[in-house]
Amino acid sequence: MATPSTPWDRIYQQVRLATPGVVDAVVQQELFRCTKDFLEQTNLWVEEVPIAVVPHTLSYSFTVSPGMANRLLIVYDPANAGPDKRWVQGGISMQLPGTIVLSNSPSSAATWMAAVAKIIVASDASGYPDIDQASWWIINKYQDAFYYGTMARLQMEPAKTYSNLKLGAYNNQQYITQRGKARADGIKANVYGGQRWQFPQQYATTARKGWT
DSSP states (O other), rough: OOOOOOTSSSHHHHHHHHHHOOOOOOOOHHHHHHHHHHHHHEEEEEEEEEEEEEETTEEEEEOOOOSSEEEEEEETTTTTTTTTOOSTTTTOOSSTTEEEESSSSOSEEEEEEEEEEOOOBOOOOOSSOOOOGGHHHHHHHTHHHHHHHHHHHHTTTTTTOOOHHHHHHOOOOOOOHHHHHHHHHTTTTTTTTTTOOOOOOOOOOSSSSOBB
């Protein structure tokens, strides 16, 4: 099987060097699982989609591509958005991925924006996780996390030439650490020493904090 293209090629080479007995299909499988877990836990893969709201309608469906909506981060009105975006109303939910339910009917027609964190659901032509080119920075920046996570899953497989439960546990701990750093980067918006200050909630207009 051909070496995968950017951005998976470096991780693939690292894994194959460390586990020479593994077949490509297994690398693809475990890297897919690792990537899905990483994106689910960090909320780094984000897409903003327009939601055309109208009076007397509470439920709105939308699609993202590639991937699947996993977590609703915020719904805001771009006409009123400042540097710190605010929820357009409280109580908005996304129980079913891809369907937003409002708590109150809009008073007039408008186009709001929904920011959603995504997870992967398919592989690309080379058999590796399908992620858009604009989001390759996630793979490049957190390459160590994907390497450690994939290695941990491979090494904890039973009765393989590359099985190593002790080393697998070590690599899994390294993966969790790297994943935690990535999540913190997302919360701080990659600002060194940053902290998203939140206005005291007793004075907030909604029960949810803003999202930048």
